[in-house]
Every structure is written in C-alpha cells, then in structure tokens.
Amino acid sequence: MRRILMRQMKDNQSGTIVNIKANGELGRRIRDMGLVPGTPIKIQGRAPLYDPVALKVLNFTLTLRNREADFIVVEVDE
Amino acid sequence: MSKTPVIALAGNPNSGKTTLFNSLTGARQHVGNYPGVTVEKKEGIYSADGVRIRIVDLPGTYSLTAYSLEEVVTRDFVVNEKPDLVIDIVDASNLERNLYLAVQFLELGAPLCIALNMVDVAEARGIEIDMDRLSRHLGVPVVPTVARTGRGKRALMETAVKAMAHKGQAPLRISYGDDLDGAISEMEKEILKNAFLTQTYPPRWIALKYLENDQQILSKGRAAHPEVSKHLEQQVRKVSDHLMATTGNAPEALIADQRYGYIYSILKQGVVVHKKARDRLYHSDRIDKVLTHRVVGPLVMVLVIFGLYHFTFTYSKTPIAWVEYLFAWIQDMVQAFMPEGMLKSLVISGVIDGVGGVLSFVPLLLMMFFGIAVLEDSGYLARIAFMLDRVFSLFGLHGSSVMAYIVSGGIAGGCAVPGVMATRTLRSPKERLATLLTAPFMNCGAKLPVFALLIAAFFKENESVFMFAITLVAWAGALLVAKLLRVTVIRGAPTPFVMELPPYRWPMLKGLLIHTWERTWQYIKKAGTVILAISILLWAMMSFPRLPEDRGTSPGFEKKAASTSEPLPFQEDPSPSGQALPEARRAQRALRHSIAGRIGVALEGISRLAGFDWRVNIALIGGFAAKEVVVSTLGTAYSLGETDVQDSTPLSEKLAESPGWRPLTALSLLIFTMFYAPCFITVISISREAGSWKWGAFSILFNTTFAFLLAAALFQIGSWLGY
Ligand SMILES: Nc1nc2c(ncn2[C@@H]2O[C@H](COP(=O)(O)OP(=O)(O)OP(=O)(O)O)[C@@H](O)[C@H]2O)c(=O)[nH]1
Ligand SMILES: [Mg+2]
Numbered sequence: 001m002r003r004i005l006m007r008q009m010k011d012n013q014s015g016t017i018v019n020i021k022a023n024g025e026l027g028r029r030i031r032d033m034g035l036v037p038g039t040p041i042k043i044q045g046r047a048p049l050y051d052p053v054a055l056k057v058l059n060f061t062l063t064l065r066n067r068e069a070d071f072i073v074v075e076v077d078e
Numbered sequence: 079m080s081k082t083p084v085i086a087l088a089g090n091p092n093s094g095k096t097t098l099f100n101s102l103t104g105a106r107q108h109v110g111n112y113p114g115v116t117v118e119k120k121e122g123i124y125s126a127d128g129v130r131i132r133i134v135d136l137p138g139t140y141s142l143t144a145y146s147l148e149e150v151v152t153r154d155f156v157v158n159e160k161p162d163l164v165i166d167i168v169d170a171s172n173l174e175r176n177l178y179l180a181v182q183f184l185e186l187g188a189p190l191c192i193a194l195n196m197v198d199v200a201e202a203r204g205i206e207i208d209m210d211r212l213s214r215h216l217g218v219p220v221v222p223t224v225a226r227t228g229r230g231k232r233a234l235m236e237t238a239v240k241a242m243a244h245k246g247q248a249p250l251r252i253s254y255g256d257d258l259d260g261a262i263s264e265m266e267k268e269i270l271k272n273a274f275l276t277q278t279y280p281p282r283w284i285a286l287k288y289l290e291n292d293q294q295i296l297s298k299g300r301a302a303h304p305e306v307s308k309h310l311e312q313q314v315r316k317v318s319d320h321l322m323a324t325t326g327n328a329p330e331a332l333i334a335d336q337r338y339g340y341i342y343s344i345l346k347q348g349v350v351v352h353k354k355a356r357d358r359l360y361h362s363d364r365i366d367k368v369l370t371h372r373v374v375g376p377l378v379m380v381l382v383i384f385g386l387y388h389f390t391f392t393y394s395k396t397p398i399a400w401v402e403y404l405f406a407w408i409q410d411m412v413q414a415f416m417p418e419g420m421l422k423s424l425v426i427s428g429v430i431d432g433v434g435g436v437l438s439f440v441p442l443l444l445m446m447f448f449g450i451a452v453l454e455d456s457g458y459l460a461r462i463a464f465m466l467d468r469v470f471s472l473f474g475l476h477g478s479s480v481m482a483y484i485v486s487g488g489i490a491g492g493c494a495v496p497g498v499m500a501t502r503t504l505r506s507p508k509e510r511l512a513t514l515l516t517a518p519f520m521n522c523g524a525k526l527p528v529f530a531l532l533i534a535a536f537f538k539e540n541e542s543v544f545m546f547a548i549t550l551v552a553w554a555g556a557l558l559v560a561k562l563l564r565v566t567v568i569r570g571a572p573t574p575f576v577m578e579l580p581p582y583r584w585p586m587l588k589g590l591l592i593h594t595w596e597r598t599w600q601y602i603k604k605a606g607t608v609i610l611a612i613s614i615l616l617w618a619m620m621s622f623p624r625l626p627e628d629r630g631t632s633p634g635f636e637k638k639a640a641s642t643s644e645p646l647p648f649q650e651d652p653s654p655s656g657q658a659l660p661e662a663r664r665a666q667r668a669l670r671h672s673i674a675g676r677i678g679v680a681l682e683g684i685s686r687l688a689g690f691d692w693r694v695n696i697a698l699i700g701g702f703a704a705k706e707v708v709v710s711t712l713g714t715a716y717s718l719g720e721t722d723v724q725d726s727t728p729l730s731e732k733l734a735e736s737p738g739w740r741p742l743t744a745l746s747l748l749i750f751t752m753f754y755a756p757c758f759i760t761v762i763s764i765s766r767e768a769g770s771w772k773w774g775a776f777s778i779l780f781n782t783t784f785a786f787l788l789a790a791a792l793f794q795i796g797s798w799l800g801y
Contacts, residue, residue: 023328024291025145029576031334032141034175039338044363048372049468052575059172059203061363061579063464065471068574 002076006043006053006069014042015074022071034058035072083242084132084159085124088152088183089167090176091138092580094195096120098167098225099135100592102235126232129239134161140175142182144294147507156188157278162242164188165234170200170207170222173350177216177341184216187249187280191241192220193234198227199581204354215344217247226586249280254336258329261317262286265310272306275299288314289329362457362581370461379462386453387489390445391523397441405434420621428617433610443598446485446496450503451593453481455585459503460577467575473557474564474572476509483513483556487520490549494518494756498763499597506573512560514767515777518756519556521548524705528751531709535730536744552752559784567776612758616703619674620696620711625667665714674699688750688789689743698750704757742796746789753785 003018017039020030034057035041044054044061051066087095103122120135136155137148144150156164164183168176183190194209213220219237223230253259265285269276275284275298287295288310299307318329325332368374409430416422453459459481467477479501480488486497497517504510521529533544564570669675670692678695685695693715700711713729716736733739755778756764765774 019326020331021326023331026574027328027331028141028143028145028334029574031331031338032143032178033576033578034178034338036335036338044366045370047370047465047468048376049465051468052464052577054366054370054464054579056363058174059205060175060581061366063575063577063579065467065575068576 003073004076006041006055006072006074007066009043009074009076011043011045013076014040015076016040017072018075019073020071021073022068026068026071030064030068030072033062035062041074082123082130082132083162084134085163085165085238085242086134086136086155086159086161087165087167088136088156088179089138089195090140090169090172090179092578093138093167093169093176094225095135095138095167097586097589098165098193098195098223098231099133100589101225101228101231103133124235126235129235131235131239139179141179142186143290144292146505150294153186156183156186162189163191163238165191165193165238167193167195167223167225170194170197171203171205173200173205173207173345174338174341177344178337180216181250181252181337181341184218184250185252185280185283185286187247187283189241189247190218191234191238192216192218193225193230194220194222195225197222197230198224203360204352206351206353208349208351211347211349212344215347215349217250249283251282252336252340254286254333257317257321257324258289258332258336261313262289265289265313268306268310272303274303274306274310285310286333289317290333291328291330360581365582366461366579369458370465375461375465379465382453382458383462383484384489386449387484387492390442390449391491394442394445398438401438401441402434405430405438408434423621424614424617427621428614429610431613431617437602440598440602442493443496444594446493447499447594447597448590450481450485450496450500451590452585454503455583455589455593457580457582460579463577464579471572471575473561474509474568475513475557475560476504476506476573476575478504479509479513479560482517483520483553486517487522487525488549488553490521490545491523491526492520493522493524494520494760495763497522498760498767501767505577506575508564508568508570509573511768511773512563512568514764515563515773515780516556516560518760518764518777518781519552519559519753521552521752522705524757525751527706528701528708529748531712531730531733532744532748535734535739536741548748548752551749555753613703616674616700619677620669620672620700622672625664625671662714666716669696669711669714687794688786689746689793690750690789691738694747698754701751702755702758704759705751708751740801742793742801745796746793749792750785750789753788754782755779755785756781 004015009015017035017037019037020027020035022030039057042056044056046053047063052063053066053069054061054063056062087099089095099120099122102124122133122135124131124133134155136152139146139149139152142149142153144153155161166180166183168180180190180192192213194207194212197207200207209220209222219241221230221234221237223234225231254262262282262285265288266281268274269281269284274281275295279287279295284295284299288299291314296307296311299310314329321327321329321332369378409426412422412425412430416425450459453462459478462480463477465477466480470477470479481503482497482500484492484497485500486492486494494517497520498514501510501514501517504513529545529548533541537544670679674696675692677699678692681695682690682692685691690698693712696715697708697711701708709729712733716729716732733744755761761774761777764777765771768774
C-alpha cells in the first residue's frame with residue numbers, strides 16, 4: 001500500500017481515496033461527487049493532451065483537471 | 079377555496095427531471111443529456127383524476143451549498159416558495175451520489191418523495207434496490223420510475239398526492255462525529271434561544287451552514303442578528319481550528335464525509351445488491367475507449383464537428399432561399415402596388431428587410447440547434463469538452479467553449495447568433511461570459527463577402543492563403559481577448575472542472591424536437607421585436623435628412639440608398655452596375671447628406687488613422703445591421719448603383735483603382751471588419767444570454783475600440799514601413 005496524488009496514477013490503476021486536501025468551493029465540488037475518504041476509484045484515461053483525467057467513481061465517470069487531482073490523495077496497491 | 083398545490087422536481091443533473099416534467103405536464107421543455115442544462119425554473123400543470131398540480135422543474139444540482147447559481151436557485155425555491163412537496167428524482171444507477179442531495183433535503187426539513195428513476199438502467203447493470211427498506215430508512219416514500227417511457231408515473235403521482243396530505247416531517251438529524259456534534263448542539267441552543275433565522279430555516283441546519291461557511295446564510299445571519307452571528311462565528315472558528323490542527327480539514331469536509339457515511343450505512347443494510355461485478359466496463363466505457371482515445375478521439379471529433387457544420391450549412395441553404403424568395407416576392411408586391419413615397423421606402427427597406435433578415439436565419443437555427451441537441455442528448459458534447467479542455471483552459475475558457483466558437487464561424491462561414499446561444503451548455507458562469515463575448519470575432523458567413531471583395535481587389539494572387547490566414551487571425555484574436563477579459567473584467571479563478579461524463583444514450587426524437595423548437599422560438603420572439611425597431615432606425619439614419627432637391631418629390635431611388643438591412647443576401651434584381659448612372663450619383667449624394675453620411679464624414683478625422691475615408695465609415699455603420707451590408711453600402715458610396723453582394727467584381731475593380739486605396743488600406747479594413755461591433759442581431763443575443771444589456775453595450779464599445787486600435791496600429795506601422 002502506498003499513498004500518492006491522483007495526478008500520479010496511471011491509466012486503469014485503481015485505488016481508494018484517503019484524503020481531499022482542498023477546502024472551499026473546490027473541495028466542496030469534489031466531495032459532492034462522492035469523492036470522500038474510503039471511496040474506491042479507478043482511472044479510466046486521460047484526454048488526448050493528458051489533462052483532464054477521467055475516473056470511475058461509484059457507478060459513473062467523473063472528469064477533473066490535473067490541478068484539481070493534485071488535491072486528492074489516493075492509496076494504491078503496488 | 080384551496081389554491082393549486084405545488085410540486086417541485088429536484089435532483090442531480092441528468093437524472094431525468096426534465097423528461098419526467100415533460101411527461102407529467104405535456105409542456106414544451108428543454109431536455110438535455112448534458113449535466114446542468116436547465117438553468118431556468120420551468121413550470122407546467124399536471125392534471126389527472128380530478129387533481130390539478132403545479133409542477134416546477136428545478137435546475138439540476140449535486141448538493142445544496144451556495145457555491146453555484148443552480149444550487150442557490152433550488153434551495154431558495156424550496157425554502158421561500160415552500161412547495162407542498164419536493165419530488166427528488168434519484169438516478170437508481172447512481173444511488174450513492176444521488177442520495178447525497180436527498181439527505182440534504184431531509185436535513186432542510188423539506189416534504190420529500192423520492193422518484194427512483196432509471197430503474198431500467200439499474201436493472202441492466204445488475205443493481206437491485208429494495209425500495210421498501212430504502213423508504214423505511216429515509217422515512218419518505220420511494221417510487222420506481224422510468225421517465226423516458228412514462229413507467230411508474232401514475233403510481234408516483236398517487237403517492238405524491240398522499241404524501242402532500244400529511245406534511246410537516248421533522249428535519250433529519252445525522253450524527254457528525256464527536257468533534258462536531260458537541261459544537262452543533264451548542265450552536266443549536268443559541269440559535270433557538272435567539273430565534274436566529276428560525277422563521278425560515280431549521281436550527282440545526284443553520285448551525286451546519288455556519289460550520290460549512292455558507293456565504294448566503296452567513297450574510298443573512300449577520301444582517302438579522304449581528305451579535306448572535308458573531309458569537310456563532312467564534313464557535314465555528316474554535317472547532318475549525320481544532321479540526322484543522324488534528325485532521326487538516328475544515329468542518330465542511332468532515333460534514334460531507336459524514337453525510338456519505340450515513341448514506342453508506344443505510345445502503346449496506348440490504349438496500350442495494352450488486353449482482354454483477356461493479357468495476358465491469360459498461361457499454362459507455364467501451365465506446366469511450368474509442369471516442370476519447372488519444373489518436374482516434376480527436377480525429378472522430380474533427381469529423382463530427384465538420385459533419386455538423388456541413389449538415390447545417392448545406393441543408394439550410396434551400397429553405398433559406400425559400401424564405402428569401404418569399405420576402406423578395408413581398409417586396410415586389412409592395413414595390414408594384416404601394417404609392418411611391420417615404421412610407422414605401424420605410425416598408426421596403428426598414429420593415430421587410432429587417433423582418434426578412436430575422437426570419438431568414440430561422441432555417442439555419444433550426445438545423446444548427448437540432449445538430450447541437452443531438453450532440454448534447456447523446457452525451458458526446460461532454461466528451462468534446464473533455465478532450466479540448468486543456469487548450470481552452472489556457473485562455474481562461476472551458477472545453478465546452480469550442481462549440482460556440484465553431485458555430486460562430488470557427489470554420490469560416492458560421493453565424494454568431496446560434497454560436498452565442500450555444501454557450502448555454504457551459505455551466506461555469508465566468509467561462510461562459512468570456513466565450514459568448516469573444517465568439518462573434520469568428521468569421522461568420524456575412525463577413526465573408528466583405529473579405530472576398532477586399533481580397534479580390536488587392537490580394538488576388540494569394541486568395542486561398544489569405545482565406546486560411548483570416549481564420550487563424552480570428553481564432554488567435556478571440557482566444558487572446560478571452561484571456562484578456564478573464565484577467566480584467568471577468569476576473570476570477572477558473573471554475574473547477576469537476577464534470578460528469580454522462581453515459582451515451584440514444585436521443586429521443588421528441589426531446590430533440592422540443593429542444594430545437596424552444597430555442598428557435600426564443601430567438602424569433604425576442605430578436606423579432608427589437609430587430610424591427612433597430613432596422614427602422616438604421617434605415618432612417620441612412621435616408622434622413624433628404625437632399626433639398628428631393629424634398630416633396632418622389633424618392634424612387636431611396637431604396638437603393640438605404641438598401642441595407644439584409645443579414646443574408648436577398649436575390650437582387652440584375653441591375654446594370656459599373657456604369658455611373660446619374661441616379662447612382664444622386665444616391666451617393668443622398669447617402670452623404672444623411673445622418674449616417676454626416677457621421678461618416680465627421681469621423682473621418684479619427685478613422686484616417688486606420689486609413690478609412692467617409693465612404694468606408696458609412697459602410698461600416700451600415701455593417702452594424704449585417705456585415706455584408708458593408709459591400710452594398712460601399713457600392714452606393716462609390717456611386718456604382720446597386721451592388722450585388724454575391725458578385726462585387728465592379729466594386730473591387732473600382733476600389734483597386736481608387737487613389738485612396740492600397741493593399742494596406744484593405745488589410746486594415748479586413749482586420750477592422752473581423753473584430754468590430756457584432757451585428758445587432760448578435761448584440762441582442764449577447765444581451766439576452768449574458769442577462770444584461772450592459773454586456774451587449776460592452777461588446778459594441780469594446781469590440782469597436784479593440785478593432786480600431788488593431789487597424790490603426792497596422793495602418794500606421796505599415797505606412798511607416800513604406801507599404
Ligand atoms: N434509460 C433511461 N433514460 C432516461 C430516463 N429518464 C431520463 N432519461 C434520459 O436521461 C437523459 C437526461 O434527462 P433529462 O430529463 O434531460 O435530465 P435532467 O435531470 O433534466 O438534466 P439537467 O436538466 O441537465 O439537470 C435524457 O437523455 C433522457 O432521455 C429513464 O428512466 N431511463
Ligand atoms: Mg433538465
């Protein structure tokens with residue numbers, strides 16, 4: 001088990017959210033979408049220019065920019 | 079007499095609110111498969127079995143904070159209008175996230191009923207939901223529905239009518255953990271003791287909003303009870319400092335976590351069973367593997383956009399021609415049967431040209447909106463935004479901005495009116511405003527005749543290079559100005575791009591048609607009235623005052639002098655041009671004598687800086703009606719008689735020979751035409767979409783200044799370099 005930022009995750013890699021380091025509007029929008037500690041996620045892919053990133057959360061696909069993914073700490077298996 | 083009960087439809091974006099609304103009320107409504115399309119509140123009447131209920135479609139929201147307009151609208155409606163019932167449309171295939179909103183309605187104490195929608199999708203995905211259990215845990219009725227087919231609609235309304243009868247359920251109380259619960263109950267006591275906002279909101283909810291740092295509630299609280307508010311804020315600061323020190327997060331983070339925790343604890347008690355592996359790929363994901371693929375994705379996108387463009391602009395040509403024939407025919411009738419005089423000139427040049435101009439856009443708009451509706455409802459538009467966001471975010475815009483740019487003429491030949499209206503699919507307010515203000519810089523179909531004229535006159539050898547360069551200059555200009563606006567008048571951090579990619583769905587024809595027609599009708603209604611007024615005004619400016627020798631005589635040529643307001647070229651009668659008829663000379667003098675002419679002459683002092691004489695100035699004033707009018711007005715100003723917009727060869731020869739003209743002048747005029755004030759139909763659309771006439775005025779003033787600075791700089795530097 002290792003903790004990394006969401007930006008560093010590879011395509012198709014799975015993990016579990018550990019922490020959202022943002023407060024205010026950004027933190028709010030991220031959490032509203034169900035990204036709270038304990039939620040499993042999986043990176044689905046990235047846009048052709050490597051930003052934004054698309055991930056599977058619960059049953060839907062969410063996209064966010066890398067600068068936003070930098071606030072999300074994820075625990076991944078090696 | 080009791081008044082008609084009200085039911086509000088709320089729910090996450092894309093959960094099917096509008097579809098259900100349409101099916102309940104039969105009203106025309108906007109349905110989109112793109113998160114957050116419905117921004118306005120829409121109403122309709124449901125009547126069946128002797129009950130009449132007012133139904134309100136609220137904007138889609140994920141939460142009830144005060145961060146976005148949609149959320150404030152929804153919350154205020156529920157709190158202030160106190161609907162008899164809120165039906166929360168919950169997407170059964172995304173239960174966890176959708177219940178997050180439901181829980182917040184319960185905490186607010188809203189009378190709630192849950193429509194568990196999209197059960198068909200949930201079934202297909204192997205998600206089984208025990209409705210009775212869910213209903214018992216939440217304490218509200220839950221009814222399964224499929225809004226798309228109308229399944230469950232009757233049962234839902236029967237349950238809703240029953241639920242309305244016994245209202246007044248106590249607000250839900252969730253435990254937020256030891257750290258927060260203590261603070262919350264202390265704050266609650268204080269709120270109750272002082273009757274602090276309790277007329278409107280439940281006390282515990284107020285405490286929560288203080289902890290969440292909710293700006294709307296904070297400012298209401300400060301206004302109502304400054305002392306109490308101050309004390310509450312102190313308490314919040316204490317808890318907040320403690321939490322920040324121990325967990326590194328603000329109270330609002332913990333609150334969100336606990337809300338989700340509450341939802342998971344309910345779902346775990348046998349409410350949901352997943353019969354298929356959860357991380358399995360859905361159809362949508364498979365399609366995305368191709369359509370958002372690094373290489374294939376952009377290729378397909380280019381094809382799709384090009385296809386949309388081709389479809390719209392090719393197939394709308396014929397119906398546009400019909401509309402134009404119709405108006406040309408009406409014009410001929412008036413020409414033949416009305417007595418000569420100013421009134422005739424007004425009817426022909428002011429009224430018929432103006433209204434004809436508006437209506438000749440309609441076929442184009444219908445096609446364009448239909449195409450966009452397909453992209454939106456199928457879910458593909460969200461993918462376009464996803465793929466292009468990187469580029470657009472550099473300039474302070476959003477991936478979805480691309481649609482507006484392209485429709486406006488990002489591929490030369492579009493139209494800014496549907497372009498500006500296409501910005502509705504943007505959810506971020508600042509990005510949206512910047513997009514709609516810069517989209518008119520693109521080279522719409524009406525600017526092309528002007529460019530063609532100038533290029534033919536001065537740059538004939540490099541025609542295709544010039545056309546391509548013009549497109550690049552327009553894009554560069556639009557993006558750079560967008561950036562400029564985003565660091566000045568529309569300043570502000572980028573709206574977080576936390577966007578859902580909705581699953582691909584087959585669009586429903588009914589939804590598409592409703593959607594298309596609504597948008598087009600809005601255009602006809604609003605644009606029609608104002609445009610008539612403005613085109614009459616422009617006509618008057620170019621016709622009055624009349625030449626002294628014409629007063630009292632029949633101004634038969636007036637039509638030519640002021641044949642202006644034609645957003646799309648009417649078929650002109652093949653008039654012999656090129657020969658300087660005495661009548662054409664008179665038209666020129668009459669034009670110079672008019673208000674527009676006088677303005678043109680008066681502005682010469684300044685406009686010389688960019689190389690424009692009074693003739694060009696008048697033409698540019700006329701271009702405010704529609705850009706291609708620049709060509710016909712130049713024709714009159716150079717006393718060539720009527721100039722066909724489609725074939726301006728005589729005019730371009732004339733310009734090339736004129737002593738005042740050289741390639742640099744043409745280049746300067748080209749740049750100016752590209753960037754100056756949008757035509758007034760666009761200005762009206764901008765004002766409406768931006769929600770204020772100020773932005774319409776801004777686009778006139780700012781764009782003209784900007785264009786003039788560019789043109790003048792080009793002309794001055796060019797002249798200095800000896801061109
Ligand atoms: N399969 C299925 N599709 C549905 C159902 N209800 C709605 N849809 C589709 O879901 C999409 C979104 O529906 P809308 O009614 O526009 O959703 P909305 O909640 O109004 O969305 P916003 O206005 O964006 O907040 C459309 O393509 C509908 O056809 C359903 O019960 N089953
Ligand atoms: Mg809707």
